[in-house]
Amino acid sequence: KQEVTQIPAALSVPEGENLVLNCSFTDSAIYNLQWFRQDPGKGLTSLLLIQSSQREQTSGRLNASLDKSSGRSTLYIAASQPGDSATYLCAVPGGYNKLIFGAGTRLAVHP
């Protein structure tokens, strides 16, 4: 059974720091991994989708890497800003179009 774990559960940093959020999964037989952002009381915004054949994806200040063999993915946020404050979720397929989510990392970036 696929399980997804995210570390740390919460993170509070001053503006400008570079951050690394971690995601691990137990079953490495995945065909992609997705990172999402969730603001309080809101739905999910897709940030990055990494296919199993890829090692990383970049979008602006975000960079996500994927190491299938070790069952790990990291989301790197460069030069963090207060607007980055949110919960970040990673998810992997758990069946046909189903996603298994981690519990998320709650990020607070203070000025």
Add this chain to the structure above:
Amino acid sequence: GAVVSQHPSWVICKSGTSVKIECRSLDFQATTMFWYRQFPKQSLMLMATSNEGSKATYEQGVEKDKFLINHASLTLSTLTVTSAHPEDSSFYICSARARDFRDTGELFFGEGSRLTVL
């Protein structure tokens, strides 16, 4: 990207009443939509898979008579919480996959619907 819309974004109802939540894919057709539930400070848990023109597939432990799902068209799925009770209060989120040129395996999510049962 593809847009998924949910309505209402929040609803308050009395215990024993039924509540319907709509999920629409605005600029693409979705043969399959997914309904998730999220408790405060917890992750999303898949409730059911909604298939256009056929019965929904429910996850283990989810009462199909309690959470009625209808997927009558390629752009609309509805979740009806029947005889709602306070323990049904939660955040419900739907998602869909774009079955067109944007089909990269990526799932798109609605804004969510917060249900509060008094």
